Amino acid sequence: MRSLLKQMLGLVGWLVVSFAAAAVGAVASIQAKPFYSQLAQPDWAPPPGVFGPVWTALYALMAIAAWWVWRLLSVRAHDLEGADRAPRAVCRAYPHDCMDAGARTKLDA
Template identity: 50%
Template sequence: MTITSPERRHRGSGALVGLVVFVAAVAAAALVGVLLSPDTAQEYARLEAPDWAPPSWLFGPVWTTLYAMIALAGWLVWRRFGWKGARLALSLFALQLLLNAAWSPLFFTLGLRGTAFADIVVLWVVLCATIALFARLSRPAAWLLVPYWAWTTFATLLSFTMWRLNAGG
């Protein structure tokens, strides 16, 4: 894949509007999890978990930081290349947000832990592809997604372990 020069650089108020859109999109993905899974801390405490599972209070600060980095990463690519110039990368970016938003309702609200595990595995694969494409377009954007990738890798293992520990038979 050959990357051509940036199709369009968004500057000034257009860039600021774009940043607001990316923050809103990422916030919407986070909000889906909160609204569709309002009792995650209680459910998490109720489930059998491995000794290495983090305490529930840690998830809020971690995800807040990660979501800010995710929004900034997407915005950096969009600002430099626009939708047309980064269509595949930004489409995968949007897909990983949807997969991210689906995990909490699947795991906590619906109790579909195996399905949630499948969701997070697909999320991990899509995130890897997103990072690879972002690296060709904007190395800072790709690096901003690396902590998210690391956390998702950890969360994938935790999701699998908790699914198996709570399989009920």
């Protein structure tokens, strides 16, 4: 149960970090609407009302992705065996990133 609580708190933490970054971007782009409307736009340009929901979804997905990586790579400081497990998990998930000219890395040996 404690592990589930830790994971949920981690997710909430990543959502807070992600939406804090979104808030900074929103404050920085307060004057974007007049600027955006003055640009020469192609016919396929999305309407201004689409940006809010799309950016919200993008920031939520970025938070979930960061949380997923955090969960994958989280290692307890006292767990020496765990320090070896995280790189192996990444190499199993993304073997093409762990290959050197077609040869497996030492992690897969």
